Amino acid sequence: VNFAKDQSNTHHNRSVLCRMRSLIHSNFKISYLNYEFHMEDELKFSLDFITNKYSLMADEEQKIALKESLCQLQKDVSVLRDYALPYEVSATSIFSYLNHSEFED
C-alpha cells in the first residue's frame, strides 16, 4: 500500500492550503531573531501541522487523542530545553562510550 502516492496532488494541495489557513488564523509571531516560538504557539503549530498532514489518516477522536500526545511531548521537550548544558557537552553516540573494556568485569 502506498497511501501517500495514491492521494498524490489533491492530498498535497489540500494539506498545504490547510496549513496556510492555520497559520493565517493562528496569529503566529515568529521571531526571526532567535528562531524560537513560545511553547504554546509551538504546540498549536505542531497540532495544526500534524493534524493537517495526517488529516486523511486520523479521525476526529484520534485527533483529540493526538493533541494529548503532543501536549505530553511538549512537556518533555520543555524540560529538556530548560536543562542548561555547557556547549562543550557534545552528543557523542552511546556506541562510543560502551564499546571498550573499561567496565569489563
Added chain:
Amino acid sequence: MMSDLIYKPIRELHSLIVKKKISPIEITTTFLDRLEELSPVYNSVVTVVRNTALEEAKVLEKEALQGSIRGLLHGIPYGAKDLLATKSGIPTTWGAECFKKRCFNYEATVISKLRLRGAVLIAKLAMIELAGGMGYYQPNASFTGPCKNPWNIEAWSGGSSSGSGSAVGAGLVPFAIGSETWGSILSPANNCGVTGLRPTFGRVSRFGSMPLSWSLDKIGPLALSSDDCGIVLENISGKDPNDDSSQNEIFKYSDHPPVKGKLAVITEAVKEADTDVQENFIESISVLKTWFDIEEIKIPEFPYHEATRIIMLSESASIFEDFTEQGLADTLTAPEDKYGPYARTSILAKDYIKALRIRKLTNKEVIPIIKNFDAVIAPTRNSAATGISENFRGATKGSGKDVMGAIGNLLGLPAVSIPNGFTTNKLPTGLQIMGIPNSENTILSIANKFQNEVPWHKYHPGNLTPPDGGGE
C-alpha cells in the same frame, strides 16, 4: 509427554541429554505438544515451528548418540519473540496484523547463534505490536490478542516481550529470547514470576531484529533462573559485523563473586511502589544483608525520563517513517497505536540532540556513583501484573515513573529481574539488580546467591505444574 521435563533448569536438561536419559527429539516433542495444548489459553504464541524443530532435533540426536555435544544448549528447545527474523518460510510478524504473513529470506544473528550451539527453536512468541513503540497503554495491543499471565489469566503478562514471559512462566519453553527498549524484558519477567536479563547495550547483536530505537534496543533472555540466563547470554553475545553497536568483548559466564560487598538503593525508585511490592522488597533486603552492606543513595537530578522518551520517539519516527506515511498505523490493533506515530514526527532535531547530550552528561555523573557498589537494587516494577483489560499506565500509583528503567536504558546498563515473592492477590513481584556496563557476571552472581537462598523462582502456577514438579 514426559511431564517431568517441565520447569527443569538448563543444566539438568543438559545432564539428562548427555547421560542419554532423554533424547533431543523427546524433549523437543514434549515441549511442542505442551505448546500446542496450552499456548492458546494464554495467547502466548504466534507460530509453532514443529517441522523445522523436529528436523533440527533429529540432527542433534544423531550427534548426541555419537557423543558429540555442542554445549549446554544442545537439544534444548526455546522460543523467540516474534521480532527476530527467521527464514525457512517462518513468518516474522512484529505482533502486527499488517505483517502477519511476512517472511524474511535471512535470519537474526541471535537465531543463527543459538542454532549453532544446538538450541532448537520451537515457537515464535507473541509480542506487543511493534514492540510497544506506538505508545499502547492496555494489553490488547497485538494481533494475537492480549497475552495472559500464567498465574492468573485475568492478569496481563507484561510487555512487550509478552509471550516470552508468559511461555516461560507457564513451562511451555525452558527459555525464551526477548528484547527491551525500555522495560520490555523486565516487565514480563516481573509479571510472570520468571527471571529476565537485560544485557548491556551492545552485548548482543540486534541484526535481524525489528528496530525501535537504534541507541536503546537490547536483546536478552527470559528463563527460569539467573543461572539459565547467564548460560543463554554466553551463547548469544559477541561481536557481529552486521551490527555496528555490538561489542568486541566476549562474554564468558562465570559465578563472579561481587568484590565490594556493597549494594545501593535509589530512594526514589522504591517510594512509589505498591505496599505489597515494598514489603517484598524489604524482605529481599533482609536476605541480601547477609552478604552485603546496603546503602541508600541519591542520584543527581537529570531529566532521565524525558531524555529517554525523546530519544526513543525520535529514532522510532525515523525507523517507521515509511510505515507512518503509508497510513499503516491504522491497521494496528490498539486504538491508541493507530495515531501513535504521528506526534513524534514533529520533534525538532535540536531537541533530539539535546537528549543525546544529556545522556552523555548523565553517563559521566551517574556511572561513577554506581561504580562504588556491586549493583543497585530496586523493585522491578511499582506493581505486580495489572488486569487483562486495564489501562496499566494509570492503574497503580506512580506507574508513570520508572527511575531505574529510565536510567538503565538511557545508559545501556545491564539488569536482571528475579522473582521475590507474591502479592496478597497471589501475583509475583520482582527484584531488580542493575550494574555498570558489562557487569553481567556480577549482577548474575548476586541473583544466583539470592536464588540459592530463597528459591522463589522454583514456585510455579499449581495448575500448570506436573505432579511432583514443585508447584505453588
